[in-house]
Amino acid sequence: MEFVILPDHPAADGVSARLPEEYRKNTIRHRSGRPWLVGNWSADAAVCVQAGPSKLVLFGAAHTTEPELPALLAKVRTVRELDRIVDRTEGSFHLVASVDGFVRAQGSLSGARELFSTSCAGITVAANRPSALGELRRLTLAEDQLAMHLLAFTPPWPLSERSVWREVDSLPFAHYLSLRPDGTAEPVRWWTPPEPELPVDAAAPEFREALVAAVAARAGTSPAIGADLSGGMDSTSLCFLAAGQGGRLVTVRRRLMDPMNCDDSVADRAAADLPAAEHIVLDKDTASPYYDSVDRDDLATDEPPPFIAVTSHMEDVARIMASHGVTRHLQGHGSDELAATGTAHANAMAQRSLLGSLGMIRAMRARRRWSLATTLRVVRAFPPYAEWLQRSADALLSPPEIESEVGWEPTPRLPSWASREAAALVQETMRDTAATKPQPMSSIPAHHEILRCIRLNGWIIRFANTLGERFGVSFEAPFLDDRVVETALSVRLEDRYVAGRHKPVLAAALRGTVPDYVLDRTTKSHFTMDTYDGRKRNLPRMREICEESRLADLGLIGREGLRRALSGIMPDPMHIGPLEKTMACEAWLRSLPTKIGPKPR
Structure with a gap:
């Protein structure tokens, strides 16, 4: 299922006409008659409701009392007032609404339903997939963000939210996109984490x-x-x-x-x-x-x-x-x-009541075999998020610690086969982002x-x-x-x-x-055991990929370093996660419609 969201603007007709025929199997129009939602979806994949001049579409697994929706929608005067419909709808879905020429588009908090946007013909256009936006304009690869995908785990917040396409913006966490009749748009915060107060x-x-x-x-x-x-x-x-x-x-x-x-x-x-x-x-x-x-x-x-x-x-x-x-x-x-109760949770408990959390911390220390130094790092206050991100950038190339990671997130680490160019890109990007003083998703590290x-x-x-x-x-x-x-x-x-x-x-x-x-x-x-067995069976194919590596062509990894990681039958446990990320990036690069070569030097 793909769909494109257009503002109630005169340029919408021309933008819609640029989409290939397979993207125009379904069209829902604004009250003005201009195209609003254009895409390819089955009848059972969407719930469509209209109340007077307002229209609402839910894509995905949405459970609501449909006769109730028109009554709720009829009371809406601004897109902000759609919060009541969001709160009363269960499931995981995209919500797209047109109210008096203004559009609200949002996905889920988890990002299982996500939205992306770009500019085209002077207006902001959104879609549930970047590939749909790629039908409207040429997209170019952001090598610095691709390098971030080599990190163990995921890129740190908010870099985890960035698209690998320079021309595409991801909708920020807990925001909806407001598209105005003049073709402009802005993300608007609609949700904040609750206080942990319920027994x-x-x-x-x-x-x-x-x-x-x-x-x-x-x-x-x-x-x-x-x-x-x-x-x-x-x-x-x-x-x-x-x-x-x-x-x-x-x-x-x-x-x-x-x-x-x-x-x-x-x-x-x-x-x-x-x-x-x-x-x-x-x-x-x-x-x-x-x-x-x-x-x-x-x-x-x-x-x-x-x-x-x-x-x-x-x-x-x-x-x-x-x-x-x-x-x-x-x-x-x-x-x-x-249900996570790791180091961030122990830290949050310690900040609320060190004495009350001692039993939990003792139990976790015994189970995880923490040293006294690690235990002290767990219980003391974490630095502000931007400072933690800056420190993580500075320590990016340091050897991984044997004991538990302590901080807002798992410490970002590049694999040993990452190139110096990749390390420089990731380090610079993290430092630049830290300089903007990003706020965490919640002020409570555990959340x-x-x-x-x-x-x-x-x-x-x-x-x-x-x-x-x-x-x-x-x-x-x-x-x-x-x-x-x-x-x-x-x-x-x-x-x-x-x-x-x-x-x-x-x-x-x-x-x-x-x-x-x-x-x-x-x-x-x-x-x-399944992981090790699969790696052993497919090691020859991994070695072939190493020799034909697209990441190496882009200058982001070194073939010799990857060869060493793949040289033994028994893998280094520290390489399992990073190798998964590297191989995923390789498969993705090979799947792109056109080969991306090394950037000009």
């Missing part, structure tokens, strides 16, 4: 209600719904919630290669407790190996993807779901992040870290959907929905951590609906 007894029912509604937004009107059934607390809980919606449930899971993993036994038991569902299990003989897609050159994505190792597996899931009549597939992304991870998961879902759309399947993550995120952030910090318990808020919310053996889990399996 768990009050928050649990609200969290349950929000999560049930999020699942209903996907499953409520579908004859069949798909879901991961990994055995983990997140996806397994979603399966039980989806089973209560009345539609046919189809689950899929991948058996881990590690014989000591504990997820499979829980998944087997859950499957037995969901006898009406159809359960599909992939094993080492039927599941695509990790890194099976490293040499892809057909990734239909507008930015370097967040992962490449499980691309083939995601396509397998989409293909299987499509063959079973499923168009929406649930995943548990975001639950771990909403900033949660929102950073929520944005990362939104990026993952956005990419997954470029894979699933080939099969007519949408990947959905209910834990990333706006109301679910907001409710989770409202919980008191001291109630988010209970020694010996895993995700106590989720457990309290779903007790009685999800079996206790799922909610009381304290263990979690990993894909380490």
Whole structure:
């Protein structure tokens, strides 16, 4: 699904005419008759409402009482007043409205539904994908932002929000885009993180209600719904919630290669407790190996993807779901992040009450084997965000620390194979950004870290959907929905951590609906053996990519450094994450319509 949003301006007709025919299968017009929404979407992908001169369209998984929408819209006099409709609509969606010639366009807090904009013919134009904007003007690669994608984890905020295309602006977090009749536009803040004030007894029912509604937004009107059934607390809980919606449930899971993993036994038991569902299990003989897609050159994505190792597996899931009549597939992304109680959470607790947090900090120190120096860094106040970003730029090329990272975000690190040019670009960009004194997403470091991870998961879902759309399947993550995120952030910090318990808020919310053996889990399996096996199988293909590296052609990595990282059968654990990012960038560069060569020197 692609759509372009145009202001109520005389130039809109000419801009719309520039779009290829496949982008003009659907057209919705302003009251003036000028084109407003132009794109390619199916009838069931959008909810369209009109009340007098105002129009509203919801794209995606939106659950609302449709007869109520016209009444709500009829009361709206300015685009700002649309907040009440946003608050009363469940799910994950794009909202686009035209009110008296003014347009409001927004996506989701997580970025699973994102918007981008550019200028064309003297007006600002927005779209849900940069590729649609690329049909209107020539886009050029921003090498400095591409270099940022080589960092372990993600680029630090707000660099994580920037597009790799120089002419494209991403809509800032928690903002909507206001397009005026004169063709200009500005982002407007519509949401701020709540204060963590709710005790768990009050928050649990609200969290349950929000999560049930999020699942209903996907499953409520579908004859069949798909879901991961990994055995983990997140996806397994979603399966039980989806089973209560009345539609046919189809689950899929991948058996881990590690014989000591504990997820499979829980998944087997859950499957037995969901006898009406159809359960599909992939094993080492039927599941695509990790890194099976490293040499892809057909990734239909507008930015370097967040992962490449499980691309083939995601396509397998989409293909299987499509063959079973499923168009929406649930995943548990975001639950771990909403329940996060790492160093940032310990710091927040220490800042509120050092004495009251000592028990938690002692337990975390013992479990993570912190030194006294690390423990002291955890409990003392973090510097202002801009100062932390400046320090991170200065330490960019320092060797990684063995102990836990302590700060607003994981410390940015470039891989050993990054070139000096790439290091200089990243360092300069981070310093320039720090000089603008950027504010964090929340003044509470623990909430900033949660929102950073929520944005990362939104990026993952956005990419997954470029894979699933080939099969007519949408990947959905209910834990990333706006109301679910907001409710989770409202919980008191001291109630988010209970020694010996895993995700106590989720457990309290779903007790009685999800079996206790799922909610009381304290263990979690990993894909380490699958990752190492896939790397070993596909090492020859990775080495070929190294010799033909597009990143090396651009001067961003050194082939010799990457060769060393790929030289041994047993990989350096420190290279696993950075290698994933590098290979994802390589696949993306190979998938671009035209080859991008080295920049002029």
